[in-house]
Amino acid sequence: MPAEELRMAEAPLLSVENLSVAFRGQKVVEGVSFEVRPGETVALVGESGSGKSVTALSVLRLLAATGSNPEGRIVLDGTEVLRADDDALHRLRGGVAGMVFQEPMTSLNPLHTIGRQVGEAITLHRPLRGDALRREVIAKLERAGLANAEERINAYPHQLSGGQRQRVMIAVALANDPKLLIADEPTTALDVTIQAQILELIAGLKKRLGMAVLFITHDLAIVRRHAQRVVVMKDGKVVEQGETEAIFRDPKHPYTKMLLATEPRGRPAPVAPDALTVLEARDIRVSFPIRRGFLRRVVSEVRAVEGVSLTLRAGETLGLVGESGSGKTTLGFALLRLERSTGGILFEGRDIVPLSRTQLRPLRSRMQIVFQDPYGSLSPRMSAGDIVGEGLLVHEPSLPAREREARVAQALEEVGLDPAMAGRYPHEFSGGQRQRIAIARALVLKPRLLVLDEPTSALDVSVQAQVVELLRELQARHGLAYLFISHDLRVVRAMAHRIMVMRQGRVVEEGEAEALCRNPREPYTRALMSAAFDLATA
Known part of the structure; x- marks a missing residue:
């Protein structure tokens, strides 16, 4: 049997049927249905306000405290989520499915070290303590690609870069080797090179652990590279879904066609040959002092800009x-x-x-x-x-x-x-x-x-x-x-x-x-x- 037919024959790991979510009586998600099979990456795409994140959070019933009123049926690893008791939800959250959020700085506790936060995710499902727990935390951070994990285990979130914080979030989400990773815009706030590293990391971990991924994004370039199937959402509803290449090759819905056609294109109008110079800068340098000690003496400096020159015309x-x-x-x-x-710095010829x-x-x-x-x-x-x-x-x-x-x-x-x-x-x-x-x-x-x-x-x-x-x-x-x-x-x-x-x-x-x-x-x-x-x- 071909690999694609074999995959389709497997029972879905996650099944969402006719999901509707309302806040204070107003529906924000309506009639959403899709499936995620073991080892598969499914992308939920759409613009802000399309209902992607609400749908993803509903998978683990993480909206209960916000006054939401979900209806329909969600089955995750054989458990009906919307009817699950607290024990069943505890097993699902972190054990069966882990979640990586868009902004790690608001998702990580600023008062706890990253080692403690990864350790907490582990001990919620496994009784590890002492050196055994420390070794496991370091292993999870290393698996998530955090360099010098043993040295950084006692660092706080603010002491890490955006890409490093996102790796910590991935370590937390995958602390117990879940079957499903839900990644909600995990690269939006990152530089393009860090974004590529995080995406490759998730793809490598998916292959290594054999897990499925539900990827929420508005970036269709990422979808085409990493997802097997796409679910397109608009105004809380699914307007189109199918195999990724088929959607990109022949989109059916006007909204999908619009998304695929709206990447910034074209070139600016040429600059007039006689355009006047508006700004001219020569050898710009900016330094910030580093102060330490009780008297806050300057001990060093950070050279933020070193010797930059430029001109800019009308x-x-x-x-x-x-x-x-x-x-x-x-x-x-x-x-x-x-x-x-x-x-x-000369502006319109004036220093x-x-x-x-x-x-x-x-x-x-x-x-x-x-x-x-x-x-x-x-x-x-x-x-x-x-x-x-x-x-x-x-x-x-x-x-x-x-x-x-x-x-x-x-x-x-x-x-x-x-x-x-x-x-x-x-x-x-x-x-x-x-x-x-x-x-x-x-x-x-x-x-x-x-x-x-x-x-x-x-x-x-x-x-x-x-x-x-x-x-x-x-x-x-x-x-x-x-x-x-x-x-x-x-x-x-x-x-x-x-x-x-x-x-x-x-x-x-x-x-x-x-x-x-x-x-x-x-x-x-x-x-x-x-x-x-x-x-x-x-």
Whole structure:
């Protein structure tokens, strides 16, 4: 019997039948059905709000405390989950199925060492103590790929990088060799190289342990490489499911077709040959002191940016890429004089390094920043209109109220929002709409330079494509200069004219975007490109 037919003949490890979940009477998941068989990877895909995570959490009945009301039937390893008693749930949680969450910093206890947390996961199901437990904890951390596990066993979560914390979460989830791993967006917040490492780790552990994986994600490139079957969700319902290659080759539902077609594509408009230089920086250096002792004396320093030089013209986008900690955002802040630095910075031909805060203030309206997180960068107590108009109150206080309202309405229209929405508050908008408000807040001041700090990383892939297209249109219309900071090389490739690659505070390579993506010279750049585009084309 062929391997595929043999797999289909096996009884499912997980069976979800007609699952519906409601919060306060409002259904967020409705009529969801799918199966996961032993050794199989099934991906739940869809945009934010599609019901993916609610469905995954329902598998282990982890929503009971939130007032949810699940209906339908879930059978995991022969146990009916929705009818299971506490003892049965205890066996399932961690014993039969382990779970890796999207953000390990909120999933790990900041007050306990990682060794204690892995040990707790083990002792919930096995009576190990003392040296035997310590050896088992180290073995699980090593299996999850944590380097120097024996030395790091007493570390706290904040002392680890994002990728290391995610490896600890994997060690916790797989502490008792479960039959099913539920991975809820486990790589979304990670750099592209760390993302590739985590995905390869999960694939290797799956093969080694013979476990099944339920993978929740909105990244279809990951799905194509790692999943055997796909379940596509929209508005709480399954709109399409089937074998991965069949779905990618011939999607049936319009929503699936849209997801597959919305990866950021295209190129920015060419820069005019006579474009003026907006920003010029020479030998920028940023250091942070390390203080120790009772008197907090400076004993050393961290060199976050070392000797970076760049130029940026009107209508041009410079993509700044590199892993977390490479100095990208610090450099962006330094160029805006939001971070203390040494070196020369010319903005529109004027040296801004010796300027005081008071002298800089008139220039602030012409050099703006859009932050990564559209949730945290907007005041929840201000309406969209007030958020967009706040800069006008600061920089153009004499502007009549009626003209200010007109400028706000124009800015909202430019970013594709109805001015009638100006009275709404941030929580009433989607993530993509919030990011449009953040862009409008910068545009209303008619800047020449925009520093875009990871502006698409928190967004779904379809919304990413919309924001990229919007930014390109605005650049072509107004001749804006962009410094585009990101670790997502697929987005940078669609946005940037030139790319600068940073590592440990230094520039390791720079060049024209397409040429650098196609033929990187440095090993570090090749590693970044390989991780990004192997995932994209797999």
